[in-house]
Amino acid sequence: MEITKHCVQLELNRRKINQLLLNQRRGSLTQSSNHRPLQRDLAATKRTKTCPTGWTKFSCTCYFVSTKSGSWDEGRKDCITRGADLVVINDKEEQDFISSFANEAAWIGLIDNETEGSWKWVDGTSMTLSFWRDNQPDNWNGDEDCGQYINKQWNDHPCAASLKWICEKLPPWTCCCCPGDGQ
Ligand SMILES: [Ca+2]
Ligand SMILES: [Ca+2]
């Protein structure tokens, strides 16, 4: 993915800058014009590290819970309109964050409408780690293909039901994968 490549490049730049600063501190390097673009890049990154108004930052990502309710599709469309997508829960830390962030049932970016029981995230990845409630997913009445966050766990739910939704987006600053960027 382009974004990943971009992150890797920025991480390499960040390391170069750190090395440069270290060398400068040691007095072993004089100012070189070659490094100025990197320093500008780092300065710009630091200046803008906040999520847009109304979004909450966790780790390197911005999150939003809707005030409106609607179907899974409506929720997803709204997230896309906001430059985001429904949340993809990648790990336990993110699941714990969502549990503290969302205080009522909401759509997440999980769906099994193509093949029953084969859960996919909206970014196209297959679900591997999961946080289902006991006895879920149960595809109740043969009509539950959309993932719902509910009370710190997940449930499969009819996609046409009306719920709030949780959007996730990469932040507006450029470096999205630098160690130490958390919170
Ligand atoms: Ca995520
Ligand atoms: Ca299903």
Ligand SMILES: [Ca+2]
């Ligand atoms: Ca269910």
